[in-house]
Amino acid sequence: MPVLGHTQYGKAEVRVVRVYRDREPHEIADHNVSVALSGDFTDTHLTGDNTRVLTTDAVKNTVNAFAKEAGDAARTPEVFGLELARHFTGVPQVSRVRVGIETYPWRRLEHAGTPHPHAFARDGGHVRTTTVTRTTGGDEWVTSGVTGLVVLKTTDSEFHSFYTDRYTTLAETTDRVMATEVTAQWWHAEPPGDWNASYPQVIDTMTSAFAGHHSLALQQTLYEMGTQVLTAEPGIGEIRFSLPNKHHFLLDLSPFGLKNPGEVFHADDRPYGLIEGTVRRDDTTDPGPAFDPGQGW
Structure with a gap:
């Protein structure tokens, strides 16, 4: 029944x-x-x-x-x-x-x-x-977050030495455009002194980490962004990311008699790689129902 x-x-x-x-x-x-x-x-x-x-x-x-x-x-x-x-x-x-x-x-x-x-x-x-x-019972969980934060770097990003099978066609690269649209949500294990000051500080830390990190994969950059946020904000117990890879493909301009040394790209909106992950303190407790599976980011 x-x-x-x-x-x-x-x-x-x-x-x-x-x-x-x-x-x-x-x-x-x-x-x-x-x-x-x-x-x-x-x-x-x-x-x-x-x-x-x-x-x-x-x-x-x-x-x-x-x-x-x-x-x-x-x-x-x-x-x-x-x-x-x-x-x-x-x-x-x-x-x-x-x-x-x-x-x-x-x-x-x-x-x-x-x-x-x-x-x-x-x-x-x-x-x-x-x-x-x-x-x-009086239990409360507060998470802050951001969506629609588009970031891009024109160099300092690589992707190579990955697993291949007979369907793999992607070429390895040691220099690429890396872009993503950040959706992130961070759980406040302890409330900040000023909510409105905390939010821009997290955004600044996150974007600074993205800019300054020499990336071997977007996954590695995700971890670096999360690590720097937890280091800068001791009251945050956990941060989750959803990072679509906004692919930029180098255009072949040779039919027009032009060389293209990493200058002109096609921005492809789909399909896209989707990188998601959580960075949390090793001593944090379970963040509770604010992060229930199925509740979304």
């Missing part, structure tokens, strides 16, 4: 923009919030009894209201996520809450050579991500 396994439900992608007008210059917090609730909701699946179901519309309304009620907490996605998670675990039938937040960066426009106090442009670069998981 079939039995019901793990379930969760909630509201996904609640876009809320909080404008702070209480000081000059104005500030913007632009979040895309998804909330998933787990708990005693078996009856709605098996019998259609919705008595225990907090509506997903109420979840959406809570996110929007908290953007105002939480005050300064909404400036920082980790703090905003914790406030929401603590609220939803107060619902009696909820045993676990997972709050995922994407935060979109804005930069201040300039006018007459100086930053304008209340005019902005949306940055087209990477997106800041946050995941907060809380149980009714």
